[in-house]
Structure formats: C-alpha cells, structure tokens
Amino acid sequence: MTTAKMDELIRFIPGPSWVHPEVLESQARALIGHREVLIAELQAQCEAGLKAIFQTRQRVLISSSSGSGLMEAAVRNLVTSRCLHLVCGSFSSRWFDIAISCGKKPEALTVDDGYGITSDLLAAHLADHEPYETLFITHNETSTGVVNPLAELCETARASNPDMLICVDTVSSMAGVSIPVDQLEIDFCVTSAQKCFSLPPGLAFASVSLRAFAKATKVVDRGWYFDLINLERYADKGHYPSTPAITLMYALAKQLGRILSEGLSERYKRHRVMADKARDWAETHAALFAQAGFRSDTLTTIETEGKIDFNQLSEFLAQRGFAVAGGYGELKSHTFRVAHMGDIPMDKFDDLLEVMTECVTR
Numbered sequence: 311m312t313t314a315k316m317d318e319l320i321r322f323i324p325g326p327s328w329v330h331p332e333v334l335e336s337q338a339r340a341l342i343g344h345r346e347v348l349i350a351e352l353q354a355q356c357e358a359g360l361k362a363i364f365q366t367r368q369r370v371l372i373s374s375s376s377g378s379g380l381m382e383a384a385v386r387n388l389v390t391s392r393c394l395h396l397v398c399g400s401f402s403s404r405w406f407d408i409a410i411s412c413g414k415k416p417e418a419l420t421v422d423d424g425y426g427i428t429s430d431l432l433a434a435h436l437a438d439h440e441p442y443e444t445l446f447i448t449h450n451e452t453s454t455g456v457v458n459p460l461a462e463l464c465e466t467a468r469a470s471n472p473d474m475l476i477c478v479d480t481v482s483s484m485a486g487v488s489i490p491v492d493q494l495e496i497d498f499c500v501t502s503a504q505k506c507f508s509l510p511p512g513l514a515f516a517s518v519s520l521r522a523f524a525k526a527t528k529v530v531d532r533g534w535y536f537d538l539i540n541l542e543r544y545a546d547k548g549h550y551p552s553t554p555a556i557t558l559m560y561a562l563a564k565q566l567g568r569i570l571s572e573g574l575s576e577r578y579k580r581h582r583v584m585a586d587k588a589r590d591w592a593e594t595h596a597a598l599f600a601q602a603g604f605r606s607d608t609l610t611t612i613e614t615e616g617k618i619d620f621n622q623l624s625e626f627l628a629q630r631g632f633a634v635a636g637g638y639g640e641l642k643s644h645t646f647r648v649a650h651m652g653d654i655p656m657d658k659f660d661d662l663l664e665v666m667t668e669c670v671t672r
C-alpha cells in the first residue's frame with residue numbers, strides 16, 4: 311500500500327478521530343493577535359459552547375496542550391501530598407505516574423484490566439484509609455474499553471469525605487456521552503479535542519470548580535504554564551498567559567456549533583447505537599474484553615480469543631480504506647480496539663463492520 315493511500319484511510323481509532331472537512335477548512339483564516347478584543351470574543355464563544363457540553367456553570371479553561379497537560383495541571387494545582395487514584399488500565403495508571411513525577415504521594419486502588427471500579431470498592435477503601443485531599447477517576451478507560459460508574463463513584467466519594475476534591479478524566483467520553491459536571495459536583499473535569507469532539511489534536515478543556523481554585527491558592531510549586539490561578543486571571547479578560555493555538559480555536563468554535571446543532575441527546579444516542587453494533591459484532595465473531603455492565607459507549611475493546619489475527623485484519627481493512635486500533639500496551643497480543651467516537655458518519659461505521667465480517671468469515 312502506498313503512503314498516499316494510507317493518508318486516506320478512515321480511522322476508527324481512539325484519537326485523533328475523523329474531522330469533518332468544514333471544520334478542517336475553518337482553520338484556514340488569517341491569524342488574530344492574542345491580546346486583541348477579537349480573541350476575547352472567540353474565547354467567550356468557545357467557553358459558552360463548552361459549558362453546554364460539560365453541563366456546567368463553572369469556568370471551562372481552554373488549554374493549548376493535549377489532555378495530558380491538564381491532567382498534570384490537576385496534580386500540580388490540587389494536591390499538596392496525599393491523593394487517591396482509581397486505576398483500571400493504562401490511562402488511569404498514567405495519571406498516577408504523573409502524580410509520582412510531580413513529587414506527590416499518590417495511592418492507588420487498582421482492579422484488573424477489563425474490570426470497572428465499583429462504588430462499593432471505593433467506599434470500602436475510603437473507610438479503611440486516612441482522608442485524601444483529592445480523588446482521581448478515569449471515566450472511560452481507553453485501553454480496556456471500560457466505563458466506570460461515575461455518578462455512583464462521585465456520590466460515594468462525597469458521602470464518605472465531603473472535603474475531598476474530585477478530578478475526572480473524560481478525555482475519551484466527553485461529548486460522546488452525557489456527563490453532568492455540576493450535578494455530579496466534579497471539581498476538575500478534563501478532556502481533549504481529538505476524541506469525541508472530533509477536532510484536530512492540540513487543545514484540551516477543563517472545568518474548574520470554585521473549591522478547586524481555592525485549593526490551588528494553598529498549593530505551592532504549581533509551576534507556570536499550567537498554573538490554574540494565573541490561567542484564571544487571564545481567562546477573566548478573555549486572554550491567555552502565553553500564545554494560544556488560535557487556528558485550533560477557529561476549528562473549536564466551528565465544531566461546537568455543529569455539535570450543538572446536532573443536539574446533545576441525538577449525539578449521545580448515536581454513540582450508543584454504534585456501541586451496540588460494535589458489541590454485537592464482537593460477541594458474534596470473538597468476545598468483549600470489558601466486564602458486562604462496564605462497557606464503553608465510545609470505544610469497544612475486542613478480545614480476539616486467538617481467533618482473529620490483528621495484523622491480517624489491519625491489512626484487509628487498509629485495502630478497503632479503513633483502520634482500527636491495536637490493543638494497548640500489554641493487551642496488544644490478544645485485543646484490538648474499535649473506536650466509535652465523534653462525527654464519523656454512521657454509514658461508514660456500518661461499512662467498517664461489514665468489511666470486518668468479510669475478513670473474519672473468509
């Protein structure tokens with residue numbers, strides 16, 4: 311296969327996801343200055359759209375970084391020392407590693423790959439340990455295809471330790487499933503542009519509660535680039551401490567308009583429909599890796615059970631113009647992943663599943 315052809319594959323991978331041509335084209339505009347009134351207008355427009363999707367009245371910061379940057383921001387700003395991480399795969403494990411590398415003293419409540427973290431497990435852990443300053447939850451674990459029961463976990467956390475801040479990674483779920491940030495009383499909710507938002511990579515967003523800002527003022531060595539207090543100070547004026555990715559903000563404004571005109575409940579329904587189709591396919595031809603009751607609506611991790619050779623499947627799909635994602639890390643040898651997030655047209659998804667069937671029943 312030629313490189314040119316590889317460029318044109320329709321990719322069902324968990325980021326970067328497919329971007330609508332209208333959104334790509336919206337970036338091809340002259341740059342405005344980052345201290346002008348125009349940027350404040352653009353920021354205000356983007357923040358309003360983001361607030362609708364986050365279902366929040368809190369500040370939503372727009373960061374010129376990928377999601378990992380704001381994950382680090384959460385650790386640097388919202389923890390003095392003691393925090394708890396719910397770990398159920400590679401991405402939740404990464405947040406724990408970030409906390410270590412920032413000199414914090416994180417503890418982990420870990421379950422095996424493929425399993426979700428139940429509120430009973432969390433309640434038992436919290437009852438057994440000294441209070442933590444901050445809890446870190448990964449909503450949708452993109453390595454295993456597990457979605458954790460966010461509402462129950464937040465409720466349990468609040469009930470057992472009302473002062474503990476709650477930070478949630480919704481990188482691969484926000485804008486694909488409903489996450490009512492204010493109702494769940496989430497203090498810091500982070501996501502990235504290149505997954506369910508169907509935007510090019512390079513921007514990340516996070517809602518920040520008043521409690522979180524108050525906590526940050528008491529934490530020292532917050533660093534500079536991701537200092538929430540400094541970001542807030544500039545955001546109040548519609549500006550950023552450093553030069554933001556203005557071109558990507560053009561795309562963001564365009565795409566938020568498209569997302570809200572599709573309608574959020576339509577969007578969530580579409581993701582559920584794709585998830586159902588992916589699960590049906592997996593159960594017919596192989597198996598699902600994630601435990602029942604904890605399966606993601608935005609990505610499906612398929613256990614091959616030795617029946618599907620991922621390299622052969624990949625090659626077959628590439629010849630038909632499609633790509634799916636391999637297994638993540640240690641799961642590579644026996645799983646692969648089909649992402650169904652963002653704006654990818656439904657008929658393309660149906661085509662993908664048909665070609666996958668053709669490949670495995672040949």
Ligand SMILES: *Cc1c(COP(=O)(O)O)cnc(C)c1O
Pocket residue numbers: 324325376377378379401448450451452479480481482502503
């Ligand atoms: C993709 C992903 C990340 C990393 O996000 P970047 O934007 O690549 O930094 C973190 N957490 C989850 C759950 C993800 O899916």
